[in-house]
Amino acid sequence: MKLTYGHSTLDLTPTGKSYRAAMDDKIVDVEIIRAGNGQLDLLIDGERVTAYVSSDKAKRWVTINGRTTLLTKSSGARRSGGKNEHSGELTAPMPGQVRAVNVSEGDAVTKGQTLIVLEAMKMEMKIQAPNDGVVKKMFVKQGQTVEREQILIDIL
Numbered sequence: 001m002k003l004t005y006g007h008s009t010l011d012l013t014p015t016g017k018s019y020r021a022a023m024d025d026k027i028v029d030v031e032i033i034r035a036g037n038g039q040l041d042l043l044i045d046g047e048r049v050t051a052y053v054s055s056d057k058a059k060r061w062v063t064i065n066g067r068t069t070l071l072t073k074s075s076g077a078r079r080s081g082g083k084n085e086h087s088g089e090l091t092a093p094m095p096g097q098v099r100a101v102n103v104s105e106g107d108a109v110t111k112g113q114t115l116i117v118l119e120a121m122k123m124e125m126k127i128q129a130p131n132d133g134v135v136k137k138m139f140v141k142q143g144q145t146v147e148r149e150q151i152l153i154d155i156l
Contacts (some may be wrong), residue, residue, distance in 0.1 A: 014151050020041075032147050035095055086137065088155035090127055092146045096120030101142050107135045109155060116140070116152055127152060 011022045018031035021044075024075040033048070040051040052063040060071045100117040103109060109129040116127040133155040140152050 012149075013082050014149075035147055088130075088133060089151050090115070090153045090155070091132070091149045091151055092118060092127075093125060094118075094120045094148050096125070096146060098140050098142055098144045098146060098152075099124065101138065101140065103135050103138075103153075105138050109133055109135060118146070129155060132154070 012030075013020045015029070018029055021028050021030050028045045031043040035041075036045075038049040038053055038145055040053060042049045042051055047066060054061045055145075060146070062069050062071060088103075097120070098116060099119045102113075102117070103115050109115060109132065111129055111131050113129045114126040115129055115135075118125045118127060135153060136156045137154040139154070140146060146152065
């Protein structure tokens with residue numbers, strides 16, 4: 001995911017349970033320890049940091065150590081087209097628990113088919129195939145707790 005910070009771009013790449021964050025020439029590893037109620041407890045290159053987040057659609061205000069920064073999603077991020085290596089990755093829209101996994105690696109899927117059901121804040125969310133394809137990789141299983149924007153499934 002690419003986020004714009006002033007005139008710079010912050011590129012977040014999932015690496016299993018954590019993220020690699022790159023901005024300008026600096027790269028750090030970020031792990032989410034706990035998330036909830038607009039607060040993120042993070043481990044950034046081994047240092048524990050608390051971030052407070054509020055959002056309005058594509059805009060996010062993040063406050064760390066009393067400094068607030070506006071982040072916005074860059075257009076074309078994640079599902080910009082077939083040449084992007086992340087074009088078929090489906091992510092969790094919010095933190096929650098995987099209630100059902102309806103496909104396996106290698107299964108053919110059709111656009112609109114429900115692949116995964118998440119439960120968050122007492123609501124069920126159906127994660128559907130954005131297009132026809134084949135399940136390349138499953139990153140979650142039933143009963144697993146996931147974070148917002150964590151990769152759930154990759155479709156070719």
